[in-house]
Amino acid sequence: TRIRPSSKRCAVIGGSGFLGRHLVERLVEKGYSVAVFDIAQRYEVPGVVFHQGDLCDKQALLKVFKDVSLVFHCASPSPACDDRNLFWKVNVEGTRTVIQACQEARVQKLVLTSSASVVFEGIDIKNGKEDLPYAKRPIDYYTETKIQQEKVVLEACSKEKDFLTVAIRPHGIFGPRDPQLVPILVDTARKGKMKFIIGDGTNLVDFTYVENVVHGHILAAEHLKPDSPLCGKAYHITNDEPIRF
Numbered sequence: 001t002r003i004r005p006s007s008k009r010c011a012v013i014g015g016s017g018f019l020g021r022h023l024v025e026r027l028v029e030k031g032y033s034v035a036v037f038d039i040a041q042r043y044e045v046p047g048v049v050f051h052q053g054d055l056c057d058k059q060a061l062l063k064v065f066k067d068v069s070l071v072f073h074c075a076s077p078s079p080a081c082d083d084r085n086l087f088w089k090v091n092v093e094g095t096r097t098v099i100q101a102c103q104e105a106r107v108q109k110l111v112l113t114s115s116a117s118v119v120f121e122g123i124d125i126k127n128g129k130e131d132l133p134y135a136k137r138p139i140d141y142y143t144e145t146k147i148q149q150e151k152v153v154l155e156a157c158s159k160e161k162d163f164l165t166v167a168i169r170p171h172g173i174f175g176p177r178d179p180q181l182v183p184i185l186v187d188t189a190r191k192g193k194m195k196f197i198i199g200d201g202t203n204l205v206d207f208t209y210v211e212n213v214v215h216g217h218i219l220a221a222e223h224l225k226p227d228s229p230l231c232g233k234a235y236h237i238t239n240d241e242p243i244r245f
C-alpha cells in the first residue's frame with residue numbers, strides 16, 4: 001500500500017511569479033515543505049526546491065508531484081503577451097496536463113488561481129457573488145482561456161478519485177514586487193496619459209492586497225476536504241472594500 005505524503009508537502013506551479021513567490025514564502029513560514037515548478041527560477045529561499053520546467057510537460061510534473069499531496073497552480077502567460085496560441089496551450093491544455101499528472105501521482109488537492117474577470121462582460125458588477133454565470137463574451141482571449149481553465153479544474157473534482165479541486169478568483173493584485181499594476185499606472189501617469197476619466201468618476205474597481213490573496217489560497221487548501229462545501233467551487237477574493245478609481 002502507498003503511504004500518503006504529509007498534507008504539508010506541496011508544489012507551487014508558477015512559484016517564481018509575483019503571486020507565486022508570496023505564496024511560497026507564506027507556505028514556508030507556515031511549516032510547509034515547498035517545491036516550486038516554473039519555466040524560470042528568479043529567486044532562492046532556503047528549504048525550497050526549484051524545478052525548472054513547462055507545465056505542458058507531464059513527465060516533468062510527475063517528477064515533482066511524486067511526494068506531494070497539495071498543488072497550487074498559479075502559472076499563466078502574462079495577459080499582456082497577446083499570444084493566443086500560448087494562452088490556449090498553457091492555460092487550457094497545460095492545465096489538463098497538470099490535472100492528469102496530479103491524478104497519476106495521486107495528489108489529493110489542487111488549488112487554482114483563476115480570475116474575477118471570468119464573470120465580467122464589460123457591464124458593471126457590484127457585490128457580485130460566485131453564482132454569476134461565466135461571461136459569454138469575455139473581455140479578451142486571455143480571459144476566455146481563464147474561463148476554460150477554471151471549468152476544467154472544477155469539473156475534475158472527484159471524491160471517488162480522492163482528488164479535490166477549488167478555484168480562487170482575485171481581480172487586480174497589488175503589493176510588494178508587483179511587476180504590472182502599480183508600475184504601469186505610474187508609467188502611464190508619468191507620460192501624462194491619465195488626464196481623463198472613464199465614466200462619471202464614480203467607477204469602482206477591485207484590487208486585493210497580495211497577502212490576502214495568498215491567505216485565501218491557503219485557507220481554501222486547508223479547508224478542502226471530501227465533506228466540505230468547497231469541493232469543485234470557485235471563490236471571489238477581495239479586500240473589504242473596492243477602491244475608488
Ligand code: NAD
Pocket residue numbers: 013014015016017018019020037038039040053054055056073074075076077078090094113114115116146170171172173174179181
Ligand atoms: P506572473 O507573471 O508574475 O507569474 C506567473 C508565473 O507563471 C511566472 O513565474 C511564469 O514564469 C510562470 N509560467 C508561465 N508559463 C508557464 C509554464 N508554461 N510552465 C510553468 N510556469 C509558467 O503572474 P501573477 O500576477 O503572479 O499571476 C499569477 C496567477 O494569478 C495567474 O494565473 C493569473 O492569471 C492570476 N491573476 C493575476 C492577477 C494580477 O493582478 N496579477 C489578477 C487575477 C488573476
